Amino acid sequence: MAEERIARRKHIGGFHRALDYCLSAAGVGLDDLDMLVVSTCAEEPLEDGCDLGLPIAREKVRAMPSHHLSHAYSAFLTSPFDEAVVMIFDNEGNIVGGRRSPHYWDNRVERNSYYVGRGTELEPLTAADDRLADDELGPGEIYRHFTYFLGWPSYVYAGKTMGLAPYGRRRILDDVQVFRLEAGQIHSLLLNGRETPPASVTALGHASGVPLGPPRSPGEPLTPRHGEIAALVQDELERALIYKAEELYKLTGIKNLCLGGGVALNCVANRRILDDTPFERLYVCSAPGDTGQCLGNAIYGWTRLAGHGRPAPIRPYLGRRYSRSEIAAAIAAQGDLVTCERSAQVAADAARLLADSHVIAWFQGGSELGPRALGARSILADPRLFAMGDYLNLVVKGREPFRPYGPSVLAEAAERFFDLPQHSPYMELVGTVRPEMRSRIPAVVHIDGTSRVHTVVEGDSPLFARLLTEFERLTGFPLVLNTSFNMGGEPIVESPEDALRCFLRSELDVLIMDEFIVRRASRPASPGFRRWAAAAEPVARPYGGPATGNR
Numbered sequence: 001m002a003e004e005r006i007a008r009r010k011h012i013g014g015f016h017r018a019l020d021y022c023l024s025a026a027g028v029g030l031d032d033l034d035m036l037v038v039s040t041c042a043e044e045p046l047e048d049g050c051d052l053g054l055p056i057a058r059e060k061v062r063a064m065p066s067h068h069l070s071h072a073y074s075a076f077l078t079s080p081f082d083e084a085v086v087m088i089f090d091n092e093g094n095i096v097g098g099r100r101s102p103h104y105w106d107n108r109v110e111r112n113s114y115y116v117g118r119g120t121e122l123e124p125l126t127a128a129d130d131r132l133a134d135d136e137l138g139p140g141e142i143y144r145h146f147t148y149f150l151g152w153p154s155y156v157y158a159g160k161t162m163g164l165a166p167y168g169r170r171r172i173l174d175d176v177q178v179f180r181l182e183a184g185q186i187h188s189l190l191l192n193g194r195e196t197p198p199a200s201v202t203a204l205g206h207a208s209g210v211p212l213g214p215p216r217s218p219g220e221p222l223t224p225r226h227g228e229i230a231a232l233v234q235d236e237l238e239r240a241l242i243y244k245a246e247e248l249y250k251l252t253g254i255k256n257l258c259l260g261g262g263v264a265l266n267c268v269a270n271r272r273i274l275d276d277t278p279f280e281r282l283y284v285c286s287a288p289g290d291t292g293q294c295l296g297n298a299i300y301g302w303t304r305l306a307g308h309g310r311p312a313p314i315r316p317y318l319g320r321r322y323s324r325s326e327i328a329a330a331i332a333a334q335g336d337l338v339t340c341e342r343s344a345q346v347a348a349d350a351a352r353l354l355a356d357s358h359v360i361a362w363f364q365g366g367s368e369l370g371p372r373a374l375g376a377r378s379i380l381a382d383p384r385l386f387a388m389g390d391y392l393n394l395v396v397k398g399r400e401p402f403r404p405y406g407p408s409v410l411a412e413a414a415e416r417f418f419d420l421p422q423h424s425p426y427m428e429l430v431g432t433v434r435p436e437m438r439s440r441i442p443a444v445v446h447i448d449g450t451s452r453v454h455t456v457v458e459g460d461s462p463l464f465a466r467l468l469t470e471f472e473r474l475t476g477f478p479l480v481l482n483t484s485f486n487m488g489g490e491p492i493v494e495s496p497e498d499a500l501r502c503f504l505r506s507e508l509d510v511l512i513m514d515e516f517i518v519r520r521a522s523r524p525a526s527p528g529f530r531r532w533a534a535a536a537e538p539v540a541r542p543y544g545g546p547a548t549g550n551r
Contacts, residue, residue: 001319002291005494011156025320030056037301039064039293042109045094062305067093068113070296075260076117077299078314079283083256085248086115086122090261091140111138112186114248117258120303120310137188139240140263142178145190146233148197150226151216162266163403165234166448168227176208178236184247186240238272245277255280264288265371267452271429274421284428286316287370295369315460316426317376319367322496327513330496337504341517347463350512351470354382354480357527358509359396361485363499364463372427373484374454375408375464377492379508381443381481383407388443388481390539391529396507398488401539406452407444409479410468414455417441417479423455443481454482
């Protein structure tokens with residue numbers, strides 16, 4: 001469980017609230033634990049027996065040797081592979097080679113790490129490891145610098161850069177390179193000097209003879225040039241990862257690839273690796289970024305330290321399950337603000353509401369581990385409605401209008417809609433939408449004709465699969481638009497109370513929790529989307545995309 005979900009502050013650090021949550025959900029105390037395995041990021045690796053400020057015997061505290069090794073354990077040992085190459089790319093891992101300096105540029109950190117996984121063992125591919133100069137950056141850090149340059153002052157907004165990139169693919173910046181790829185290694189041409197990240201990108205442009213313009217200030221309008229810059233770094237990231245994957249395949253001959261670290265959330269790059277390298281199968285867990293460190297740490301403790309075998313398959317729905325009485329009490333506490341009815345066939349009722357243009361919040365079972373909503377804490381809508389993406393961005397979630405939405409589709413029906421080489425259970429791959437389907441499911445088609453696809457298998461999420469089946473029965477389409485249940489800038493909801501607070505201050509039409517269908521007492525019964533679409537002006541796309549809205 002991520003600390004942000006409990007503290008209700010996005011990307012907050014720490015672990016104490018999350019630890020209390022996990023202990024409470026399991027019905028145990030600290031004294032009942034045999035081992036507590038911990039890791040760090042942007043710090044020196046911890047040592048066994050370190051003081052965490054908890055009332056637990058110090059000898060029970062075990063430390064991960066490195067941040068990247070934790071990523072590797074979650075990447076490989078939750079995969080279906082007995083043997084695989086493991087590539088770890090993130091913004092930064094542990095500090096290595098000395099004590100931590102207060103000056104970021106003086107620290108050398110884990111950048112890229114590579115392993116071969118067999119059984120329960122992970123062997124570092126030291127012969128293939130990138131040996132970068134002290135002032136070079138890894139691909140994850142490069143992407144962070146460009147994200148800062150584009151006006152989003154944190155690496156956690158890298159998804160915005162990825163979403164903007166398709167608007168700029170006009171090859172105006174083809175002469176600019178960010179990486180030099182040679183002798184099996186990725187070298188950075190954007191250096192980690194003492195400049196701020198935006199200044200380093202500006203310096204790269206000048207060195208290339210193609211000025212990239214001044215950094216965008218937060219809130220400043222986006223222009224076509226910003227799309228071109230996003231496309232530049234996305235294309236260069238893909239080029240670097242494909243190169244390295246090809247080199248590792250030559251070195252090992254292994255056909256399976258696992259990706260970990262925050263860069264593995266880049267579903268566009270993941271698809272390029274699968275398409276353009278000899279690897280035949282690719283796996284990314286539901287939480288490849290730092291929220292998945294808890295999973296990697298636990299698996300390391302289970303296999304390496306406790307000597308157990310490979311863990312049983314781990315589903316992503318690891319949050320605690322709230323009882324029907326807890327949910328009913330949370331609803332009752334809202335008094336006259338909401339109305340509530342119970343449903344004996346909640347999946348069918350949800351499908352009917354979606355087919356009638358309602359936007360619903362869907363809260364069922366335990367929450368997902370990771371940043372993607374997989375049908376437990378989701379906002380759902382009808383993908384057939386042309387302007388639904390704009391409505392969700394501008395009215396419901398408060399996001400930039402270029403941000404795309406993806407579909408959840410029954411796995412057995414995915415090929416009908418998408419060119420997808422394998423299942424994508426954690427939204428880890430984009431699929432090209434088949435041309436004949438693009439006008440039929442426009443709300444989940446990005447400007448480049450792709451979708452970030454979530455394939456749903458009944459055994460993984462039975463109730464959500466039933467909803468998709470019911471929606472197909474009504475409409476002929478076994479898929480819905482699916483996005484995370486939160487408003488812009490907030491963590492995904494965790495508890496029934498979180499869900500109700502989010503629902504009441506949003507423009508969502510309906511909240512469905514367990515078997516309860518909740519509406520605002522004061523809201524018209526007609527869907528908000530219909531009222532908005534009837535009056536909405538077309539949404540301008542100054543960064544190069546088409547106008548959408550009322551049509």
